[in-house]
Amino acid sequence: MDNRLTLRDRPVDVHTASEPGRQTPGVSAPPELPDIVRRALDVSRSQGFVSATRHETGRLLATLAAMRRGTLAELGTGCGVGAAWLSSGADSQVRIVTAEVDPRLADLARDVFTDDQRVEVYAGDWTALEQFAPFSLLFVDVREVKRGSVDVIADLMEPGGVVVLDDFTPSTQWPPTYHGRVDEMRERWLTDERFTAVDVMVTDDASVVLAARR
Numbered sequence: 388m389d390n391r392l393t394l395r396d397r398p399v400d401v402h403t404a405s406e407p408g409r410q411t412p413g414v415s416a417p418p419e420l421p422d423i424v425r426r427a428l429d430v431s432r433s434q435g436f437v438s439a440t441r442h443e444t445g446r447l448l449a450t451l452a453a454m455r456r457g458t459l460a461e462l463g464t465g466c467g468v469g470a471a472w473l474s475s476g477a478d479s480q481v482r483i484v485t486a487e488v489d490p491r492l493a494d495l496a497r498d499v500f501t502d503d504q505r506v507e508v509y510a511g512d513w514t515a516l517e518q519f520a521p522f523s524l525l526f527v528d529v530r531e532v533k534r535g536s537v538d539v540i541a542d543l544m545e546p547g548g549v550v551v552l553d554d555f556t557p558s559t560q561w562p563p564t565y566h567g568r569v570d571e572m573r574e575r576w577l578t579d580e581r582f583t584a585v586d587v588m589v590t591d592d593a594s595v596v597l598a599a600r601r
């Protein structure tokens with residue numbers, strides 16, 4: 388009897404590691420990262436910046452970016468990981484603008500994109516990006532904006548434009564809950580009449596809200 392396993396039969400660990408030492412429960416993804424993402428991650432790590440966009444959200448950002456044209460934006464650059472994912476998927480003709488309130492981080496992120504003319508990093512409050520609206524895709528990665536700025540954000544989006552909000556904890560209930568309380572921020576985004584929205588799990592412990600402007 389031939390006991391060799393075919394590729395199809397081969398037992399696989401569904402908790403595939405995306406890189407040595409890191410687990411991505413419930414998600415199948417190739418372990419390689421785009422060079423630009425790796426560069427931004429290296430800067431993040433060198434700075435001890437722990438809030439960088441995780442790979443699962445990043446892959447979603449890259450995929451959405453590949454579907455969009457026009458102006459893509461990010462609020463809260465950090466060291467550039469989210470913008471790197473956006474740039475890795477985006478068409479050559481798009482513009483990508485991102486704002487970081489910490490000028491030191493903004494400088495570091497700007498260095499990451501010196502070879503990519505599509506990406507512009509602004510040092511300052513996120514509202515500095517309003518001049519570039521309407522947005523085709525907007526990654527909101529500043530907590531206060533997620534919490535309180537649905538009206539402002541709705542006015543910045545082009546029809547069909549997609550807002551991405553990450554770092555939610557998966558919830559199977561309605562309304563969504565977080566730590567035993569109603570997650571009013573998520574509920575607000577999922578029910579606002581100006582958007583068609585969905586809460587998408589990107590891994591066992593994280594979900595992302597996608598809100599498309601009507």
Ligand SMILES: C[S@@+](CC[C@H](N)C(=O)[O-])C[C@H]1O[C@@H](n2cnc3c(N)ncnc32)[C@H](O)[C@@H]1O
Nearest residue numbers: 438439440463464465468469487488512513528
């Ligand atoms: C979650 S981190 C962003 C991570 C980043 N998107 C990445 O992928 O690495 C949030 C960032 O928003 C920045 N921030 C906070 N308030 C801001 C504001 N009002 N305008 C612009 N950036 C802000 C913080 O300094 C921090 O770097």
